[in-house]
Amino acid sequence: xxxxxxxxxxxxxxxxxxxxxxxxxxxxxxxxxxxxxxxxxxxxxxxxxxxxxxxxxxxxxxxxxxxxxxxxxxxxxxxxxxxxxxxxxxxxxxxxxxxxxxxxxxxxxxxxxxxxxxxxxxxxxxxxxxxxxxxxxxxxxxxxxxxxxxxxxxxxxxxxxxxxxxxxxxxxxxxxxxxxxxxxxxxxxxxxxxxxxxxxxxxxxxxxxxxxxxxxxxxxxxxxxxxxxxx
Amino acid sequence: xxxxxxxxxxxxxxxxxxxxxxxxxxxxxxxxxxxxxxxxxxxxxxxxxxxxxxxxxxxxxxxxxxxxxxxxxxxxxxxxxxxxxxxxxxxxxxxxxxxxxxxxxxxxxxxxxxxxxxxxxxxxxxxxxxxxxxxxxxxxxxxxxxxxxxxxxxxxxxxxxxxxxxxxxxxxxxxxxxxxxxxxxxxxxxxxxxxxxxxxxxxxxxxxxxxxxxxxxxxxxxxxxxxxxxxxxxxxxxxxxxxxxxxxxxxxxxxxxxxxxxxxxxxxxxxxxxxxxxxxxxxxxxxxxxxxxxxxxxxxxxxxxxxxxxxxxxxxxxxxxxxxxxxxxxxxxxxxxxxxxxxxxxxxxxxxxxxxxxxxxxxxxxxxxxxxxxxxxxxxxxxxxxxxxxxxxxxxxxxxxxxxxxxxxxxxxxxxxxxxxxxxxxxxxxxxxxxxxxxxxxxxxxxxxxxxxxxxxxxxxxxxxxxxxxxxxxxxxxxxxxxxxxxxxxxxxxxxxxxxxxxxxxx
Numbered sequence: 001x002x003x004x005x006x007x008x009x010x011x012x013x014x015x016x017x018x019x020x021x022x023x024x025x026x027x028x029x030x031x032x033x034x035x036x037x038x039x040x041x042x043x044x045x046x047x048x049x050x051x052x053x054x055x056x057x058x059x060x061x062x063x064x065x066x067x068x069x070x071x072x073x074x075x076x077x078x079x080x081x082x083x084x085x086x087x088x089x090x091x092x093x094x095x096x097x098x099x100x101x102x103x104x105x106x107x108x109x110x111x112x113x114x115x116x117x118x119x120x121x122x123x124x125x126x127x128x129x130x131x132x133x134x135x136x137x138x139x140x141x142x143x144x145x146x147x148x149x150x151x152x153x154x155x156x157x158x159x160x161x162x163x164x165x166x167x168x169x170x171x172x173x174x175x176x177x178x179x180x181x182x183x184x185x186x187x188x189x190x191x192x193x194x195x196x197x198x199x200x201x202x203x204x205x206x207x208x209x210x211x212x213x214x215x216x217x218x219x220x221x222x223x224x225x226x227x228x229x230x231x
Numbered sequence: 232x233x234x235x236x237x238x239x240x241x242x243x244x245x246x247x248x249x250x251x252x253x254x255x256x257x258x259x260x261x262x263x264x265x266x267x268x269x270x271x272x273x274x275x276x277x278x279x280x281x282x283x284x285x286x287x288x289x290x291x292x293x294x295x296x297x298x299x300x301x302x303x304x305x306x307x308x309x310x311x312x313x314x315x316x317x318x319x320x321x322x323x324x325x326x327x328x329x330x331x332x333x334x335x336x337x338x339x340x341x342x343x344x345x346x347x348x349x350x351x352x353x354x355x356x357x358x359x360x361x362x363x364x365x366x367x368x369x370x371x372x373x374x375x376x377x378x379x380x381x382x383x384x385x386x387x388x389x390x391x392x393x394x395x396x397x398x399x400x401x402x403x404x405x406x407x408x409x410x411x412x413x414x415x416x417x418x419x420x421x422x423x424x425x426x427x428x429x430x431x432x433x434x435x436x437x438x439x440x441x442x443x444x445x446x447x448x449x450x451x452x453x454x455x456x457x458x459x460x461x462x463x464x465x466x467x468x469x470x471x472x473x474x475x476x477x478x479x480x481x482x483x484x485x486x487x488x489x490x491x492x493x494x495x496x497x498x499x500x501x502x503x504x505x506x507x508x509x510x511x512x513x514x515x516x517x518x519x520x521x522x523x524x525x526x527x528x529x530x531x532x533x534x535x536x537x538x539x540x541x542x543x544x545x546x547x548x549x550x551x552x553x554x555x556x557x558x559x560x561x562x563x564x565x566x567x568x569x570x571x572x573x574x575x576x577x578x579x580x581x582x583x584x585x586x587x588x589x590x591x592x593x594x595x596x597x598x599x600x601x602x603x604x605x606x607x608x609x610x611x612x613x614x615x616x617x618x619x620x621x622x623x624x625x626x627x628x629x630x631x632x633x634x635x636x637x638x639x640x641x642x643x644x645x646x647x648x649x650x651x652x653x654x655x656x657x658x659x660x661x662x663x664x665x666x667x668x669x670x671x672x673x674x675x676x677x678x679x680x681x682x683x684x685x686x687x688x689x690x691x692x693x694x695x696x697x698x699x700x701x702x703x704x705x706x707x708x709x710x711x712x713x714x715x716x717x718x719x720x721x722x723x724x725x726x727x728x729x730x731x732x733x734x735x736x737x738x
Contacts, residue, residue, distance in 0.1 A: 018673060027676055079679075081673065124667075124668040124670055128668060
């Protein structure tokens with residue numbers, strides 16, 4: 001039987017280890033089979049551990065350590081992703097509890113790789129990191145027509161749209177999507193963030209997007225600023 | 232003594248020549264040893280060959296002896312020469328086991344350059360745009376000193392992929408003479424590093440002083456033979472097909488003292504050997520085999536190393552040329568010949584003809600670091616810091632070479648493919664296919680943190696211009712700031728008391 005503090009500490013440790021559940025190996029030896037973040041959070045909820053403690057002392061502090069390790073070059077992108085994925089996995093479990101406590105989610109993203117573009121590594125990484133940072137993410141996948149993206153924004157009542165393109169031949173569909181949002185009367189309800197190798201801040205300004213992010217870290221930082229109303 | 236020794240890199244050797252070609256080279260060398268034979272300028276050697284069954288004749292009272300060596304003598308010598316030679320070290324974990332049947336590669340320095348290439352960073356302001364400032368490395372040249380040799384040994388101790396040490400700089404201080412050079416150069420190396428030290432001898436008369444020093448360092452005369460912390464390089468061949476008096480005497484003296492000896496030959500394709508690959512290899516092979524025969528006649532079972540240093544002539548000045556692709560071909564062939572005979576081999580690679588570090592140096596060095604290593608020589612000498620056709624040694628270049636050799640070693644690692652790894656990976660692929668993002672990143676983590684994954688060029692930097700040298704300068708400074716692994720004080724004191732000629736400033 002674990003005490004609340006032990007459970008929270010175990011959640012924090014497993015975030016740092018990047019273990020979503022018992023099947024993940026983590027970094028240290030012989031962790032496979034032991035409870036991961038998902039099992040531990042469920043146990044914590046069952047035991048009535050305050051949500052605040054799970055979120056702040058378990059998940060957030062774990063992510064903070066991961067971020068510090070990354071800064072010190074002890075951790076790399078795969079470590080950040082594993083940790084963010086572990087946190088993202090339990091955000092779905094925590095969501096109804098958060099709603100019950102009357103907490104507002106940080107915001108909802110609709111993510112897509114634009115029409116005719118099959119590249120999704122960058123977009124997926126952004127999705128994992130955003131989810132790990134506590135945003136809700138609706139990922140529409142690859143080669144998504146702008147009409148589908150506009151429809152999803154309306155349906156999901158999204159606060160953010162994240163558009164990705166790797167090809168200079170497909171980035172023009174970002175502009176088409178922005179125009180689609182305008183035509184549907186949704187443009188002032190969502191922030192449009194774009195990214196991908198051929199894109200740039202100048203391109204974002206030209207097509208009327210709100211921001212260009214060079215990588216997933218920038219995407220999280222930008223979204224956090226926008227959610228806080230400071231951008 | 233611990234049984235752990237340096238690992239080097241075991242390679243699956245690349246074969247440039249097929250078996251038939253190897254046989255043809257062997258046959259050609261056997262023919263050369265009979266006709267014209269070898270011209271020998273040392274009487275003791277001539278007598279040994281004579282007693283061993285060679286046809287020996289002399290041209291005039293002061294002339295050389297012509298020695299025609301029958302194949303049987305070569306066979307007998309190869310039978311007698313050990314397949315396995317151990318090169319010891321102050322730290323026995325740094326010892327090298329050279330096994331003629333096992334292509335395990337060790338990397339070392341070489342070889343007595345006269346100049347050190349110095350490097351300093353200087354700030355430059357653009358004439359077109361005075362607000363633009365840049366820092367560039369500038370080089371200078373200076374004569375090598377004893378202090379430089381001490382620093383080179385200290386650096387060599389720190390370089391992860393440096394397995395053995397041949398002094399990369401000639402000591403040219405005013406107080407260094409022919410008589411005290413040997414004891415000072417060996418002591419400078421042995422007192423600043425714990426890896427194997429190899430060198431040629433300047434003066435035969437100093438052999439006993441040097442060997443005695445090594446005995447003190449190793450612990451005793453017997454211990455030195457078990458753990459030979461030093462070995463000798465003797466270039467007794469003067470190509471084509473001549474054995475010179477001085478180096479032959481040094482070789483015989485080293486063999487007599489039971490220490491490992493490299494029997495080196497360094498013909499230059501296009502001047503002292505045919506430029507054609509077949510001619511070069513047939514000749515150098517004959518030259519080295521003649522030396523192997525002599526060593527085994529002098530002392531059957533003497534630990535000797537097939538020393539192939541074939542180079543190519545540069546046709547505008549007849550200097551040695553190391554960046555030539557033919558240089559690499561020659562060397563790879565020689566490694567194959569040594570393996571055919573089951574002898575440990577000392578080979579050559581990693582020298583730039585370029586005078587300063589940069590693109591030309593990187594291409595020339597990497598080319599031969601990789602290609603010659605692929606053939607599986609036991610000792611790859613000249614691999615660190617050498618520029619300008621071995622005229623110049625550069626500390627920062629040695630640090631760069633160390634990293635590049637590390638990359639070569641990684642490339643040469645045996646593939647990890649077996650049923651277990653296949654199954655593990657099938658499982659990972661299946662798991663990822665079931666996941667929403669189809670990303671393998673998390674499964675790379677253990678390998679990242681095990682240190683077994685290449686994480687990027689360590690001297691990376693500079694968005695507008697190449698800053699590799701600036702990074703290498705910082706790295707060199709950090710490595711040289713580490714303390715020297717001095718000999719224990721009582722050992723140093725014994726060396727000073729019992730070995731004459733060591734300069735006060737080394738004390």
